[in-house]
Amino acid sequence: MPDPAAAAPRWALHPDRALPADPVTRPVARQILDATRNLPIVSMHGHVDAGVLARDERFDDPASLLVVPDHYLVRMLVSQGVPHDALGLPRRDGGAVQSDPREIWRAFASHWHLFRGTPTRFWMEHVLVEVLGVTERLSAATADAAYDTIAERLAEPGFRPLALLDRFGIEIIATTDPASADLADHADLAARGWGERIVPTFRPDAVLHVDRPGWVDDVALLGDRAGVAIGSYRDFLRALEARRWAFVDAGARATDHGHVLADTTPMAETDAAAVFASALRGDVDPAAARAFSAHMLFEMARMSTQDGLVMQLHPGALRDHDPHVMAMLGHDVGYDIPVATEYVHALRPLLSAFGHHPNLRLVLFTLDEDTFSRELAPLAGVYPAVRLGAPWWFLDSPDGMRRFREAVTDTAGFANTTGFVDDTRAFLSIPARHDLSRRVDAGFLARLVVEHRLDLDEALETAVDLAYGLPRAAYARQTTTPDHPHPPGA
Amino acid sequence: MPDPAAAAPRWALHPDRALPADPVTRPVARQILDATRNLPIVSMHGHVDAGVLARDERFDDPASLLVVPDHYLVRMLVSQGVPHDALGLPRRDGGAVQSDPREIWRAFASHWHLFRGTPTRFWMEHVLVEVLGVTERLSAATADAAYDTIAERLAEPGFRPLALLDRFGIEIIATTDPASADLADHADLAARGWGERIVPTFRPDAVLHVDRPGWVDDVALLGDRAGVAIGSYRDFLRALEARRWAFVDAGARATDHGHVLADTTPMAETDAAAVFASALRGDVDPAAARAFSAHMLFEMARMSTQDGLVMQLHPGALRDHDPHVMAMLGHDVGYDIPVATEYVHALRPLLSAFGHHPNLRLVLFTLDEDTFSRELAPLAGVYPAVRLGAPWWFLDSPDGMRRFREAVTDTAGFANTTGFVDDTRAFLSIPARHDLSRRVDAGFLARLVVEHRLDLDEALETAVDLAYGLPRAAYARQTTTPDHPHPPGA
Amino acid sequence: MPDPAAAAPRWALHPDRALPADPVTRPVARQILDATRNLPIVSMHGHVDAGVLARDERFDDPASLLVVPDHYLVRMLVSQGVPHDALGLPRRDGGAVQSDPREIWRAFASHWHLFRGTPTRFWMEHVLVEVLGVTERLSAATADAAYDTIAERLAEPGFRPLALLDRFGIEIIATTDPASADLADHADLAARGWGERIVPTFRPDAVLHVDRPGWVDDVALLGDRAGVAIGSYRDFLRALEARRWAFVDAGARATDHGHVLADTTPMAETDAAAVFASALRGDVDPAAARAFSAHMLFEMARMSTQDGLVMQLHPGALRDHDPHVMAMLGHDVGYDIPVATEYVHALRPLLSAFGHHPNLRLVLFTLDEDTFSRELAPLAGVYPAVRLGAPWWFLDSPDGMRRFREAVTDTAGFANTTGFVDDTRAFLSIPARHDLSRRVDAGFLARLVVEHRLDLDEALETAVDLAYGLPRAAYARQTTTPDHPHPPGA
Incomplete structure (x- = not known):
């Protein structure tokens, strides 16, 4: 079997994504989107930790940033039989759970197909492609490469929390x-x-x-x-x-x-x-x-x-x-x-x-x-x-x-x-x-x-x-x- | 700033309004609408006052006909901070409320933007353009002109209640x-x-x-x-x-x-x-x-x-x-x-x-x-x-x-x-x-x-x-x- | 009045039925449908009687197969004033009900218009045209011809229950x-x-x-x-x-x-x-x-x-x-x-x-x-x-x-x-x-x-x-x- 990642086109976000497809409506939607796409973000209700912003430290690793704390993502994986432990969710009894972030990331990446049609898919694609520069669609085969790309990016000063606000x-x-x-x-x-x-x-x-x-x-x-x-x-x-x-x-x-x-x-x-x-x-x-x-x-x-x-x-x-x-x-x-x-x-x-x-x-x-x-x-x-x-x-x-x-x-x-x-x-x-x-x-x-x-x-x-x-x-x-x-x- | 009303095209209802826009469905919808657009109206449940019909007198003025009794319209204005009194709603304690119909009309016209996307907008556009012949989109700037047009129309015999049935x-x-x-x-x-x-x-x-x-x-x-x-x-x-x-x-x-x-x-x-x-x-x-x-x-x-x-x-x-x-x-x-x-x-x-x-x-x-x-x-x-x-x-x-x-x-x-x-x-x-x-x-x-x-x-x-x-x-x-x-x- | 059936085109199922109509989406939908249209049917929950399959006898007649036991169909006819008795539904008190399957079929066929826009219409059209080979749209005028076509088909060995599974x-x-x-x-x-x-x-x-x-x-x-x-x-x-x-x-x-x-x-x-x-x-x-x-x-x-x-x-x-x-x-x-x-x-x-x-x-x-x-x-x-x-x-x-x-x-x-x-x-x-x-x-x-x-x-x-x-x-x-x-x- 040929490597599917090798054959795949470069992962990219389509400029018209999530716009109505019919040929009469789309151009109008595009024109309206043009009026807002570059407006500043007003984020008046969220759960980002003030401490994360105040400390302004680099994020640890792809898994603890993107997988472990995201309950949308965790619940979907669990619903299809991935144990909580495999995703590194800390147990209150201190029991052992997966602690290798690369393994956690692989568990997520290899189940990427589960998110088809979900908003998590839409958001995560934006995060991976647009924010983090991942270039191949996520899968078991591409998990490690994506992990490395993300880890590299997170090491850059421009990816610290306050820099991200800008x-x-x-x-x-x-x-x-x-x-x-x-x-x-x-x-x-x-x-x-x-x-x-x-x-x-x-x-x-x-x-x-x-x-x-x-x-x-x-x-x-x-x-x-x-x-x-x-x-x-x-x-x-x-x-x-x-x-x-x-x-x-x-x-x-x-x-x-x-x-x-x-x-x-x-x-x-x-x-x-x-x-x-x-x-x-x-x-x-x-x-x-x-x-x-x-x-x-x-x-x-x-x-x-x-x-x-x-x-x-x-x-x-x-x-x-x-x-x-x-x-x-x-x-x-x-x-x-x-x-x-x-x-x-x-x-x-x-x-x-x-x-x-x-x-x-x-x-x-x-x-x-x-x-x-x-x-x-x-x-x-x-x-x-x-x-x-x-x-x-x-x-x-x-x-x-x-x-x-x-x-x-x-x-x-x-x-x-x-x-x-x-x-x-x-x-x-x-x-x-x-x-x-x-x-x-x-x-x-x-x-x-x-x-x-x-x-x-x-x-x-x-x-x-x-x-x-x-x-x-x-x-x-x-x-x-x-x-x-x-x-x-x- | 140029007068926006001056630059605006003549207000008109599009013949295809509220029909599906995609190019396959619209012509079929138009053809179906052609079969019904001129059928008589059967209005078997409503709240028009029998006395209004029996007396068959001319309507008083634009505000008391179109604004004061329309609770769809009143509620939207109130929700955005327009006081009931400013809309001339009579108080049970006999307290003073706005009694100048032109002022009431201005309060409505200047908030026309609030009705975007609502059925009130759709209905009122039909009433103003098609029934009453208003020619400029409603706004603070065009309020008085619209008021005068409507008042003139209401003075015509053809706009008495029974004539309107025809x-x-x-x-x-x-x-x-x-x-x-x-x-x-x-x-x-x-x-x-x-x-x-x-x-x-x-x-x-x-x-x-x-x-x-x-x-x-x-x-x-x-x-x-x-x-x-x-x-x-x-x-x-x-x-x-x-x-x-x-x-x-x-x-x-x-x-x-x-x-x-x-x-x-x-x-x-x-x-x-x-x-x-x-x-x-x-x-x-x-x-x-x-x-x-x-x-x-x-x-x-x-x-x-x-x-x-x-x-x-x-x-x-x-x-x-x-x-x-x-x-x-x-x-x-x-x-x-x-x-x-x-x-x-x-x-x-x-x-x-x-x-x-x-x-x-x-x-x-x-x-x-x-x-x-x-x-x-x-x-x-x-x-x-x-x-x-x-x-x-x-x-x-x-x-x-x-x-x-x-x-x-x-x-x-x-x-x-x-x-x-x-x-x-x-x-x-x-x-x-x-x-x-x-x-x-x-x-x-x-x-x-x-x-x-x-x-x-x-x-x-x-x-x-x-x-x-x-x-x-x-x-x-x-x-x-x-x-x-x-x-x-x- | 000319015989409407005579003038009618041959009844047929459109290959694109129930697919989105807009010209961008339809070809993609067609391509996706091509991937599934010939897959085997997995029917894991139903109410077909095991005895019907085991006995594998020919079905009695169009009405007792398609009308009497179908409560979707019966309820719609009843809602528009067709009595249960006219549809041959057996009474628990043994009282007389319509027993001529052709009459029951006519009661259904003459009310075909009631099913416009319903799934019963969609399913039944498939059954009549695709499975049973009826060639004229159902109506009072075409009821008998359809009945005869169906009855003929049901007499064929290929329409016994187990053959139908294949x-x-x-x-x-x-x-x-x-x-x-x-x-x-x-x-x-x-x-x-x-x-x-x-x-x-x-x-x-x-x-x-x-x-x-x-x-x-x-x-x-x-x-x-x-x-x-x-x-x-x-x-x-x-x-x-x-x-x-x-x-x-x-x-x-x-x-x-x-x-x-x-x-x-x-x-x-x-x-x-x-x-x-x-x-x-x-x-x-x-x-x-x-x-x-x-x-x-x-x-x-x-x-x-x-x-x-x-x-x-x-x-x-x-x-x-x-x-x-x-x-x-x-x-x-x-x-x-x-x-x-x-x-x-x-x-x-x-x-x-x-x-x-x-x-x-x-x-x-x-x-x-x-x-x-x-x-x-x-x-x-x-x-x-x-x-x-x-x-x-x-x-x-x-x-x-x-x-x-x-x-x-x-x-x-x-x-x-x-x-x-x-x-x-x-x-x-x-x-x-x-x-x-x-x-x-x-x-x-x-x-x-x-x-x-x-x-x-x-x-x-x-x-x-x-x-x-x-x-x-x-x-x-x-x-x-x-x-x-x-x-x-x-």
Whole structure:
């Protein structure tokens, strides 16, 4: 058998990839894409570690950069029988796992065919070809050559994290940080002049769900950071407010909330205080914990009306579906599964209270595309506070993004969406994700143009909005109050 | 900066708008559209006020005709920060709101870009260009000129309501009228020869939901109209039956029912009577009220088997999502939000009892497109009584209508749908809505033809059915009984 | 009026039917289809009667072969007012129904237009034109000629059931057989050399739902077949295990489970035993019955880890929606309606226990396409045991299959699907269904190619996988144990 790699043409990205193919629409889509392809990247929600940016060290190796931490990739390999251990996922019991990055890379490369038709394929092709200069399509046969090419590239100074921000044209990137984060990396970056470009995001999940293991310790840590000895629910609110202002001072634009339910029903303050006190004593009732989480979403919105932080809500993921995998490997290894999510009743308390407040911006995400036309677009299409985030996670694909535009534009238009939000921990794939989004939006807008539902000048302007203007505007802090007031609760 | 309006080409509607763009499908779609574009309009469900038609006065001004009452339009402007007051929506507290129609029009025109990609854009473009002769694309710069053009047009005799019926080619239009309507406007119109062309629709919602504010008074009014002193549940049924026959005599073809749930579970008569009696005394339990509403849907179907009125069911809108807006502005200002809707269990009692009855025609609508393929098409594809109405409200768009055909045709075919039903209170947009529907259906049928799934002669015949034959047939009164029997309950 | 049949061109199937029409995509789709059109048919889930194959007699007549047993067809005719009696559906009360097959055929043929745009139209056209040689489009006018052509064909030896397996290129076909089946027909077929080509499927529904009428008798019959006197829950498990091994010995690859819910929550053994004992005494609580059904799904998975039978789950059909029709005509006459189905919580017990077991293969089907992207693809995209079956029943159509690929490929890829599974009792339509599936997949893959999301060589390889390789692999018995061990429970 001849070496297939030898015969293969040089691996390259087609300039028209992910654009509609019909000969009437494609040239229009290309023209629209031309208006956005070189715009800066606004990356307002992601999971790149602030420490990685602050330390600015070279990345270790291809596997630990591209394979091990990417749960999209890990889950697909596992689904086809590749053991977690072979992919080098660290075990919580310290058991031996594959530690040779080249072997891990081979396990991935030899299963490249599994990713056909998936967004991982699209992103990774961009990363390998465009960012890293790999020249042969990935396979068992070409795995080692690709590994060597990547390793070489990662050794170059131009591939350190901060240099990549420039290479990628990232104008601003937001990290995600727990409420008790010390923000030292951000302070460090700010001191070096990166403060406007790398900003934190306030994510208080750990302290809002009183039934999470370790909650008592997390609350204590929150108090330490805030300089508040938390003995009561009032102290707790005061500490949260203080921390939010600390994040504002560190450049934060937004908060982020991961709840299974979108419920925002407030509790009476005495009831909330009782649940909190009880939880501090270690006594947690599941129903009370759920009610408290919902209540705290309402409180977060209230605080946003004071400090202007944009509120992002990411509901509907049932985390850690397999408890054995969770026990062995921990969170974020591919076992979070979407569930049906209800927004209309759930958000009614929050929106009735703050849906017209000039300082609230609520960005809604979903894993349940049934809610696109039924719930999300109708809510965003009337409440001034609401914007729809980009298709999230399992929906962040060419067809998922197309279905999103087709389903929400009727009722929400374009202006009630945030434009693209990438939400990734795969740093090198950020340009690929924005590129794909610009292509899909170009294709959608082109269809409107060739169906004479939109004029070309409007489509061009809208494309720029979606790629750049809307994310910048959506994640501006929404406040008429001065930038550094005394925290209201202090 | 040059005046953009000055440079702009004359505003015009493209003849191929909303047709598929690919060069194989478009000519076939055009050919199919040619078969329907000039067919009369059958408008069997809408919210044009019978009084407007009976008085036949000239419309006041562009804003009060096109902006203030259009909740699609109002909600989009509000979602982007335009206050309700600036749009002239009357406040229930009598507080001052914008009263200059030109200012209201400017608020709309200057936000024209918000409607890109929405059906409002499509409809309004048709209204402005085709019906009213506006010649420049709407914007802040062109607002006044458009206003003047429209105002001039509205002053012409040919733009009075009844003249528009002719101009629009409306063969028949149904209004929506409460169960206690005196139908005087319809009597008046009938006396002037319009009785076959303008017909009422029986909408008893106000008296079927015993927990609605004002229910006791509404029941009393119903009794007055029916000539029945309503002291019991039996009287109530008798009054409803009498009113339905009065509507039949006034030309009605159909009833219409807006319930949050599609539930049709009947109650024992004694239980229903007890809930009714209790409610008359002002004592209403929410669960009992819901059960009574469901029971009354069942009763409405039973009555339809006697008087042959087509029964329309519009479930799944949570009305008045924001209670503060409701308190300030009342109903129908854009705050009705769809919720997930269940049909299979909910309709089982009704369909088991009457689903094969030759006198029942049940037309189902939905705001939850998840039910298209899962529930609605399977029900319509087996029960002779059931027809699927057109995509409703938030789904009445190019992509919404396409998804409807793609999802329901497999199992329901075309003949189990009603063809197009416009459901609008925006009188001037009726032709635009039918035009759009004919375009989308032409595109869908053309795709079947070019994919060799349907012959062209079949597609042409089906297009005519969808535009004209099916709505005429679906809304024919379904009865083998004589036209004016004694009301069964009398 | 001229005879339309006389003027009509010869009825023929277009070679490009169901392929995308745009001029860029179609040639690529055609090229991909060329790679699969002549592959053998792997038909691993269907409802062809083993007795029909074993007896190998000629089919009676066109109506009893093609109309009476086809519930897709019957339901559409009924929905437009054709009475069941006119279609010859046997009544349980023995009442007279149409018994002249030619009259039944005419009722169908004269309503041919109802099937426009439906998959029944597509399949039936293939059956009539390609398999049976009908030359004029079906209508009232051509009904008799078509009837005669078909009747003539059915009289030929080449149209007996086993000959058709060759004509159709069916490499293997699975029947569906109750747990208590004697498998005599399969033994007979095996003795004649058909054992590798015609295999049974173990379907224990009748004995897993303790609230089904006749359950006690069915359990007794199960015991008889298994040679186990079933007096307890333990006996019951032992009998099921024995029967499963009997099916394995008869060549079975799979089990099949039709439950309304996908729930797999196990019970404590003592609780299960108590429900079973109570049910044997005729004392059945509905909630306990539901819990027992869920528990038994869990047990079936456990048994699959021992005997390696592939487990198929078909949830979400509410059977016999109209109880009067059920009383008059029995099951499977078109009144099964899909309901919303939840998989994520429901399957968690089963998948936590066995989702990574090397001997479990769980094939999931759905009637609720909302679950495609939200639940099914995420589950199949991580658990090694899970595969997604093909779009089922109401979704087994050109657009349904396209939506399936568009929704699941992002997260599940191709390899986590089974490829095509036809699931039909309409024997003559099997080639049509596989042909359609290959066309739709060719169109989907071609779109990926022309959008430069997949290389052509990959698309060609994937098309062959979907048509042939994946169904063969998915339905291989998953076991590392020897083929004929002692049943574990014996």
